[in-house]
Amino acid sequence: MKHRLFRSAAVLGTVGLASLMLVACGGKSTDNAGGDGKSLTFYVEEQYKAYAEKAAAAFEKESGAKVTIKTGDQLTGLENLSLDNQSGKAPDVMMSPYDRVGSLGTDGQLAEVKLEKEGMADDTTKSLVTVGGTTYGAPAVIETLVMYYNKDLISEAPKTFAEVEELAKDSKYNFAGENGKTTAFLADWTNFYYTYGLLAGNGGYVFGDNGKDPKDVGLANEGSIKGVEYAKTWYEKWPKGMQDAEGAGNLIQTQFQEGKTAAIIDGPGKASAFKDAKINYGVATIPTLPNGKNYEAFGGGKAWVIPAGSQNPELAQKFVSFLTTTEQQKAFYDATNEIPANTEARTYAEGKNDELTSAVIQQFKAAHPMPNISEMSTIWDPAKTMLFDAVSGKKDAKTAAEDAVKLIKDTIEQKFGDK
Template sequence: MAYFKKGLALLLVSVLIFVLTACSGAKDTAGSKGKKVLTVSVEETYKHYVESIKTDFEKENNVTIKIVEKPMFDQLEALPLDGPAGNAPDVMLAAYDRIGGLGQQGHLLDIKPSDTKSFGSKEMQQVTVDGKVYGMPLVIETLVLYYNKHLLKTVPKTFKDLEELTKDSRFAFASEKGKSTAFLAKWTDFYMSYGLLAGFGGYVFGKNGTDAKDVGLNNKGTVQAVEYAGKWFKEYWPKGMQDNSSADDFIQQTFIEGKAAAVIGGPWSASNYKDAKLNYGAAKIPTLPNGKEYAPFAGGKGWVASKYTKEPQLAEKWLEYAANDHNAYVFYDQTNEVPANLAAREKAGKQKNELTSAVIKQYETATPTPIIPEMAEVWTGAESLIFDAASGKKSAQQSANDAVSVIKENIKEKYVK
């Protein structure tokens, strides 16, 4: 009887293994008639783009592209767990500032692209860490100046022009005598104010954003920038501009209502202005008082492949294919997001789209966002850099020193072994 039970148990195990194997095989080739399957994860809004370019890739590589719809940041957050469990997609989109950390942690496939000449050094810098390339650039992003065409006959060229606008009674803030909403920018937000700091000579990390031991956010230039920001908070702007949690809502509403002539914002703001039927324009941010250009963060997103993919060669091929001259322009044509690919960007720049032209021009002075993991500590440490000075709690130098102290301490605690 014991032998019978043992034999029956072995038979059941064999059957179970056969069934699981069959199911696994069915999952890999379902609907593909035996072809290999490459899973591509994108937001719902980009699904049509993938569908429009995948056919040629499928034919050339005898593969089936399976599209998974998932928000980009949700997908990136899930990768460290889904990857080892075998549930991650093969390729996906990633914001540049997430690529470095995921790459260094071993979650992204490092690639050796056959073509990098289609991109500038600034674009490749945003997908490269410690000499390893972890993706292909797709989109560039940076802040620009939005202005109300009904209120301004000419685009402000300098910050002196913006200061002159505050004298215009049309923009007087009724609740606070002497304050103006002519020009607004959420400078309590480090992402929004960094272009000001960098334009005066401040910087996050040395060696093009790769040396976390060298933090340049309390140097002479940074302090001058914080002092200049303080001038706007104290002399021109309503007190509510110091409230980091509500300032953005105030800025957007004021601009949409025609009570602000110009604001600094990202490409993502354009859809709201369009929905509000605002007659707006977009341009490069005006020149700073020191004669230098505003130098906001350069960002965007690129294609990356999971380190856990079973099809690394196909995944790498997709990254290059989806970011090539033709397909990068197709992406722009469908989304209006400015291409990282130089040829596609040149073509996009000829379409006489103000926002596209503004992003392209501003990107020339933009600073690539450091993509090393230590950058996470900067967002936290510099959170109140300008607020502390603008509110009068600290001097510009003390506020900068304290921010850098927090950043360095957190980096030492989390990253230095």
């Protein structure tokens, strides 16, 4: 599998995201001089080059335009946008993780994009590319967390967390060296990206108004606290190493690949590693929570975007519209195995009977769009501290949550109070 899960804000945290919030000179205008209106530059990662070449050839035949393909690291390209937009070196079309689209757009680094009906975007993906009523990207790919399970250990994936709790009672999953600890099920629940589905499924949320109202922080409400408390019950069962925020991910992957863990929660990007390790694994939706509700993880993925410095913005818009058609989204899936945002192409992908594809599509139905407003940068570090303090016993869940929300609100006031 070639999936890559772009948790860019989650990985880079406040500092990394802040590095992108550079002052732009170009603004949102697409009235740029210097373009001939007959050619454009298409910037993609090397893994997408084969698809890009075919798409470019088809667009050239249809439009009569010339498409030049350049390859490079996606995130580096986005980090360079501020300078490239000003110097005239920005590409005309490129890809961006959804959680970068909002902040780059409001910072003036991306041009407004028109979503065509042929793109078949749903409400979730539209929300992921829209901020302040302006759309800054065309949905291309969807991603969310799923459950991986070892078919040599269990015949099918658990449907409920009650079943997962039963697995934890099986002595064959006892962790060597730590009496009474189990690795039957593992999830990196000191990482807020992974834990959010647990909190949201209990009624917690990041920001009100579907992630658009930074004055309403919902991480200390009753549902969120209940979710944190449930996570703590698992940390009481898990090896001490699971509390290591830096090393827990490696511990989870190692235990799963060594056949010591029946089920884990992770993103579609892990499938290739498990395949390479020759694990007899399956993929399914995440079990329902003890309250009977879905695990409502963040919905993410990537969008096609037009840099504000595009020299040929009208042609770039036509190319983006072309890339999001059902035909091109089907071709993108066939080339990359990444799941289309286009709902018609998504149905096509699901018809391929690929476990990972089906699980992501089904789980995405319960996903929450990750907030794409700039204030989201204030969430990651306090939420991480909240989770660690609660599951380690340093603070009770309520106190940890309330302290985190206070810090988040104070930081938002300091950084964005004049907005």
